[in-house]
C-alpha cells in the first residue's frame with residue numbers, strides 16, 4: 020500500500036517575483052503566482068487569508084486589521100517581501116496570533132548605492148543636464164555651464180543609522196572623502212563610528228542645519244511622519260541637498276516642493292513618496308529634484324536574494340523551526 024502524499028503548504032505571492040525564486044518555491048510548496056502582476060485589492064487579500072497557509076505580500080500591499088482579522092482565517096504566516104513593514108498592522112498581527120517575517124540584510128548595499136546615486140545626481144545636476152541635452156537645449160561646453168558641487172570634504176548627515184545608513188556612510192566616507200554625521204534613537208558602537216567615520220549628533224535640528232547633504236534612513240510610521248517639514252527645511256543650508264530612500268511620509272512633499280521652488284535648498288533626490296505611485300504634482304515640473312520610482316532594492320541579485328530570504332522563512336516556519344527574520 021502506498022502512503023498518501025503529505026499535502027504541501029499553500030502559498031500565495033501577491034506580485035511577480037524573479038523567475039529563479041518562483042521556480043524554487045514551486046519545488047517546495049503549492050504556490051499560486053500572480054502571473055499578470057496586477058496589485059490585489061483589499062477584498063482579494065481578505066479572500067486569500069481564508070484560502071492559503073502563508074501570504075507573501077510586498078511593501079505596496081496594505082495589510083491592515085480588516086485583512087489580518089478576517090473570520091475563518093487559514094493563513095498562519097505573512098512572509099513579507101521587503102525589509103520595511105509599515106504597510107502591515109503589526110499590532111493587529113500580534114493580537115490575532117499571526118507570525119510575520121521580513122527580508123533584512125540582503126538589500127542593504129543596493130539601497131545604499133541608490134542613496135549615493137541620488138547624492139551624486141543632485142550635487143552634479145545629472146537629471147537636469149540630461150533633460151537639457153535630450154531637449155536639444157545644450158549649446159556646448161563652457162566654463163560656467165551647469166556647475167554642481169563636489170562631495171570631497173563635505174558633511175553627509177544621516178537620519179537613522181541602521182544597516183543601510185551605515186553602508187551609505189562607508190561608501191560616502193571611503194569612496195568620496197565625505198565627513199559623516201548621524202542622528203538616531205540609539206548611538207552606534209565606537210567600532211561602527213570609527214569604521215564609518217561617523218559623528219553622533221544628538222539633535223535632528225542641528226544635523227539638518229549643519230550638513231551639506233541630508234539622507235533619510237529611518238523607518239516609516241507615525242514616529243517619523245513629516246520629520247522633514249517646513250521648519251526643518253528652513254534650517255537646512257541653501258546649498259544643501261535632501262535624499263530620501265527611506266519612506267515617503269517621512270517628508271512633507273508639499274513643503275519640500277515649496278522649498279525647492281523657492282531655492283531655499285539646492286536640490287532633492289527622492290526614491291519614495293507619500294502616496295506611491297502618485298508623486299506630488301508640484302515636484303514634477305521642478306528642475307532641482309531627481310525623482311526615481313522606488314528603485315532602492317531593484318537589482319536582479321537583490322530581488323532574487325529577497326525572495327530567497329522569504330523562502331527561508333517559509334521553510335523554517337512550516338518545518339516548525341524558528342523564523343529566520345521574525346517581526347512578530
Ligand code: DGY
Pocket residue numbers: 078100101102103104126313314315316317
Ligand atoms: C523595502 O524592502 O522595504 C524596500 O522599500 C523595497 O525596496
